[in-house]
Amino acid sequence: MPEQRFDPHDLAQMAPRYRARFINSLSGFKSANLVGTVDGDGRTNLSIVSSVFHLGAAPPLMGFIVRPHTVERHTLENLLETGYFTLNAVNHPHYAAAHQTSARYDRDQSEFDACGLEPRFVPGFVAPFVAQSPLRIGLRLVAHQPIALNQTELVIGEVVQVMVDDAAVQEDGYIDLEGLGVVAVSGLDSYHQTARLSRLSYAKPEHPPHRLTLSGQPEEDA
Amino acid sequence: MPEQRFDPHDLAQMAPRYRARFINSLSGFKSANLVGTVDGDGRTNLSIVSSVFHLGAAPPLMGFIVRPHTVERHTLENLLETGYFTLNAVNHPHYAAAHQTSARYDRDQSEFDACGLEPRFVPGFVAPFVAQSPLRIGLRLVAHQPIALNQTELVIGEVVQVMVDDAAVQEDGYIDLEGLGVVAVSGLDSYHQTARLSRLSYAKPEHPPHRLTLSGQPEEDA
Numbered sequence: 458m459p460e461q462r463f464d465p466h467d468l469a470q471m472a473p474r475y476r477a478r479f480i481n482s483l484s485g486f487k488s489a490n491l492v493g494t495v496d497g498d499g500r501t502n503l504s505i506v507s508s509v510f511h512l513g514a515a516p517p518l519m520g521f522i523v524r525p526h527t528v529e530r531h532t533l534e535n536l537l538e539t540g541y542f543t544l545n546a547v548n549h550p551h552y553a554a555a556h557q558t559s560a561r562y563d564r565d566q567s568e569f570d571a572c573g574l575e576p577r578f579v580p581g582f583v584a585p586f587v588a589q590s591p592l593r594i595g596l597r598l599v600a601h602q603p604i605a606l607n608q609t610e611l612v613i614g615e616v617v618q619v620m621v622d623d624a625a626v627q628e629d630g631y632i633d634l635e636g637l638g639v640v641a642v643s644g645l646d647s648y649h650q651t652a653r654l655s656r657l658s659y660a661k662p663e664h665p666p667h668r669l670t671l672s673g674q675p676e677e678d679a
Numbered sequence: 680m681p682e683q684r685f686d687p688h689d690l691a692q693m694a695p696r697y698r699a700r701f702i703n704s705l706s707g708f709k710s711a712n713l714v715g716t717v718d719g720d721g722r723t724n725l726s727i728v729s730s731v732f733h734l735g736a737a738p739p740l741m742g743f744i745v746r747p748h749t750v751e752r753h754t755l756e757n758l759l760e761t762g763y764f765t766l767n768a769v770n771h772p773h774y775a776a777a778h779q780t781s782a783r784y785d786r787d788q789s790e791f792d793a794c795g796l797e798p799r800f801v802p803g804f805v806a807p808f809v810a811q812s813p814l815r816i817g818l819r820l821v822a823h824q825p826i827a828l829n830q831t832e833l834v835i836g837e838v839v840q841v842m843v844d845d846a847a848v849q850e851d852g853y854i855d856l857e858g859l860g861v862v863a864v865s866g867l868d869s870y871h872q873t874a875r876l877s878r879l880s881y882a883k884p885e886h887p888p889h890r891l892t893l894s895g896q897p898e899e900d901a
Contacts, residue, residue, distance in 0.1 A: 510730045
């Protein structure tokens with residue numbers, strides 16, 4: 458297939474919106490998560506982020522990137538104030554509502570109300586979860602550090618609560634996100650369902666990987 | 680649907696492998712990228728990573744997480760030595776080969792050879808690209824910082840080369856990853872194709888988002 462090649466000059470010449478869409482596409486499929494926070498006055502906030510990543514399992518750590526000078530500012534201010542936030546997986550029925558949380562609402566307006574999503578509170582945990590989400594994670598802020606190269610902030614949380622639809626948790630610990638209808642994001646604005654190709658066995662140098670069933674067992678017909 | 684709830688005690692009690700699969704599933708769908716590097720002696724290395732994230736469009740920055748005490752050690756050593764690396768999107772025909780790069784090969788063995796992937800070099804760029812990838816990105820290392828909470832390292836690169844199959848680049852800059860057959864990852868070992876739900880318009884407080892075509896135009900029938 459013919460290919461296009463872009464060098465630093467080409468990248469620098471792109472119009473800002475074109476470049477934003479282009480560069481945002483480069484990182485591949487991304488997760489769709491809603492970050493739920495609350496401020497000291499009890500005002501809730503909800504914001505979609507596509508930069509959540511796994512940082513470690515023991516302790517269980519997750520990170521994401523905030524742009525402090527955009528709509529995500531309220532999220533950052535709130536989680537620094539309270540020390541807690543939630544991550545809520547976005548599923549198929551609610552992806553348009555989740556996208557709408559990226560609009561620039563005033564601080565006084567909760568994105569829960571504005572976008573038709575319902576906050577759910579858990580006793581002893583200050584930040585709001587999203588009732589419609591099939592996978593809800595409560596995190597305690599454990600680190601935040603500015604990234605000196607641009608005006609972004611890395612936020613790291615330790616997982617302290619997980620609520621997930623029962624049928625999705627497989628016997629080996631794998632969570633069936635596809636069965637939950639969780640969506641993936643590409644670029645700035647495209648949402649995708651998934652179709653599993655396969656789980657694959659732990660890779661070893663001596664032999665190629667074999668296919669696993671959803672529950673993590675070797676596929677008989679492989 | 681009935682739900683399971685996990686508190687810090689439940690998380691701490693999980694067997695290590697179970698916890699690894701469980702916690703790795705929490706972040707949602709992830710990108711599948713092959714990191715290509717070379718050492719000062721010209722020995723190439725290739726490693727699959729699922730933690731690549733967008734950091735900014737101007738300058739164009741991408742980051743990913745390396746675990747220095749695992750198989751990814753060679754990747755980290757190489758990119759620190761040469762200052763360059765590549766990110767190559769994994770597509771459907773090559774996902775099993777890409778997964779196989781996570782096996783613990785010796786330093787003397789290139790994962791390109793061992794896994795049946797072909798290095799492609801571009802004049803003036805030291806790190807190897809993956810010929811089979813439909814979206815190949817060359818990056819210059821601009822920052823790396825340890826994450827103090829665990830033994831991981833955040834690597835940040837500036838995009839200086841992009842090679843992408845021609846038909847995928849839309850008129851507004853969006854790259855059609857789905858059309859390229861790029862896969863998504865969930866958990867440690869599950870690979871997925873995608874089916875687009877829609878692109879959505881830029882969110883504004885006054886009105887709900889409307890659907891866009893692949894090329895970024897309003898959908899007529901919406």
